[in-house]
Amino acid sequence: MKLDIYLNENFKIEKEYILSVIFEDILGCKCTFHYLNNLTNYKIVCPNDKEIIIDDIFFKSLDSHSWEELDFPKSSFDSNINFEDNHSLFGIYGDSRIKLDNKSIRLSNDIIGTAFIFLTRVEEFRQNHDRLGRYQYKGSLAEKYNILNRPIINEYISFLKECIKHFFPDAIFKKMDYKVMLTHDIDTIKRWTFKHFMKHTIFNFGSKKYFPGFISLFESKYKKKDPYMNFKEIMDISDKYNLQSIFLFMTLENADNEFLYDINHIKTEINEIHESGNHFVGIHPGKSTYNSKESMRKEIDSLKKIINEDILYSRQHYLMFDIKNTWRLLNDNKIKYDLTLGYPEKIGFRCGICYPYRVFDFSKRKKLDLIEIPLIIMDVTLTKYMNEYSYSSLIDELRIVINNVKKFDGRLNIIWHNNSFYDYKNTQHEKLFFDIISLSKKNDYLKLN
Numbered sequence: 001m002k003l004d005i006y007l008n009e010n011f012k013i014e015k016e017y018i019l020s021v022i023f024e025d026i027l028g029c030k031c032t033f034h035y036l037n038n039l040t041n042y043k044i045v046c047p048n049d050k051e052i053i054i055d056d057i058f059f060k061s062l063d064s065h066s067w068e069e070l071d072f073p074k075s076s077f078d079s080n081i082n083f084e085d086n087h088s089l090f091g092i093y094g095d096s097r098i099k100l101d102n103k104s105i106r107l108s109n110d111i112i113g114t115a116f117i118f119l120t121r122v123e124e125f126r127q128n129h130d131r132l133g134r135y136q137y138k139g140s141l142a143e144k145y146n147i148l149n150r151p152i153i154n155e156y157i158s159f160l161k162e163c164i165k166h167f168f169p170d171a172i173f174k175k176m177d178y179k180v181m182l183t184h185d186i187d188t189i190k191r192w193t194f195k196h197f198m199k200h201t202i203f204n205f206g207s208k209k210y211f212p213g214f215i216s217l218f219e220s221k222y223k224k225k226d227p228y229m230n231f232k233e234i235m236d237i238s239d240k241y242n243l244q245s246i247f248l249f250m251t252l253e254n255a256d257n258e259f260l261y262d263i264n265h266i267k268t269e270i271n272e273i274h275e276s277g278n279h280f281v282g283i284h285p286g287k288s289t290y291n292s293k294e295s296m297r298k299e300i301d302s303l304k305k306i307i308n309e310d311i312l313y314s315r316q317h318y319l320m321f322d323i324k325n326t327w328r329l330l331n332d333n334k335i336k337y338d339l340t341l342g343y344p345e346k347i348g349f350r351c352g353i354c355y356p357y358r359v360f361d362f363s364k365r366k367k368l369d370l371i372e373i374p375l376i377i378m379d380v381t382l383t384k385y386m387n388e389y390s391y392s393s394l395i396d397e398l399r400i401v402i403n404n405v406k407k408f409d410g411r412l413n414i415i416w417h418n419n420s421f422y423d424y425k426n427t428q429h430e431k432l433f434f435d436i437i438s439l440s441k442k443n444d445y446l447k448l449n
């Protein structure tokens with residue numbers, strides 16, 4: 001499918017980035033860009049000259065490249081249109097008008113600018129970080145406009161696809177497949193440290209976990225069977241549900257801050273995963289790597305040496321991420337997929353999308369090879385941060401988010417820590433993992449609205 005796209009030269013690189021992600025990388029069209037200086041909109045032209053016209057408002061509103069000083073509109077709106085499907089397009093720049101005639105469709109809602117804001121995470125240049133340096137959900141645009149459980153860019157893409165089909169019925173697009181990505185950040189492999197032993201002795205006295213705890217402690221110490229060394233058990237669960245697991249390992253050394261285990265002690269286990277054929281090994285870079293070139297390189301190299309290959313997958317420990325550096329550092333170390341971008345505090349769509357996409361580096365003003373696969377659901381988000389939710393309202397939230405991923409054939413990127421499989425046993429969270437897996441089955445699709 002060929003498209004001609006007309007636009008003005010203002011923020012040319014940034015505009016070409018977002019248009020190429022949407023129309024080329026995701027929809028699979030071949031685009032030719034034409035620059036006309038007096039244009040006040042984007043014109044996406046089909047081979048039969050029919051057009052989609054979208055007002056260019058966001059980039060026009062910028063007068064410099066100072067992303068730190070960006071100020072976003074106070075309120076949002078939705079533009080509604082009925083094609084084959086009902087479409088509701090979230091907007092913050094422009095207004096909700098849509099005009100359709102035989103030759104064109106015109107949007108006063110600048111969905112291209114809004115897509116740029118959410119995919120590039122440009123809002124994260126603003127000061128809204130927690131004490132660890134992580135950009136917070138509280139105070140984010142997703143919170144402000146109440147859209148975290150809505151993949152707004154997927155909604156745009158499905159609308160654009162239908163517009164093109166409407167004007168040019170022969171259009172063919174890239175096919176997307178719904179896929180569950182089960183991932184495990186391996187923060188620890190030792191249940192029984194001295195501290196844990198003391199805690200168990202004091203807090204579980206008299207509970208039904210008390211004696212089993214001591215048996216497990218004994219096995220861990222004398223039979224090298226720690227309950228957190230459960231990679232085989234996790235792979236079996238994953239196989240049973242027809243899923244693939246990605247295990248993300250930390251490679252900190254003894255002298256490093258927050259050192260938790262020595263990667264060299266589990267080389268055999270790592271290679272068993274790597275050679276399983278069905279499951280994958282990735283890196284879980286430590287807290288300091290997110291803006292340190294040196295630590296990032298060192299930690300990735302340590303894992304490379306163990307599996308003798310480039311590392312494909314990565315997720316930052318604590319979801320530490322700095323819009324100014326982290327993507328570029330991962331890209332420089334030949335990481336192919338970053339799995340970091342979800343909010344710790346709430347499940348949903350931090351990037352407004354559930355498709356993998358190539359990221360934008362602001363300092364070099366270019367599209368990197370690195371692909372972000374946004375994080376959608378994390379175990380501790382549900383059990384710790386969202387602990388004011390009742391079990392049934394948690395399941396309701398999960399159902400909305402998961403059905404949105406299914407609706408758009410996206411990637412459902414889930415974190416379930418290795419220790420959660422053990423720690424949640426005999427607690428109110430024990431069912432949670434299996435409920436999520438059953439909600440995420442393809443045939444469980446419930447059409448929303």
Ligand SMILES: [Zn+2]
Binds near residue numbers: 185186187316317318
């Ligand atoms: Zn971690």
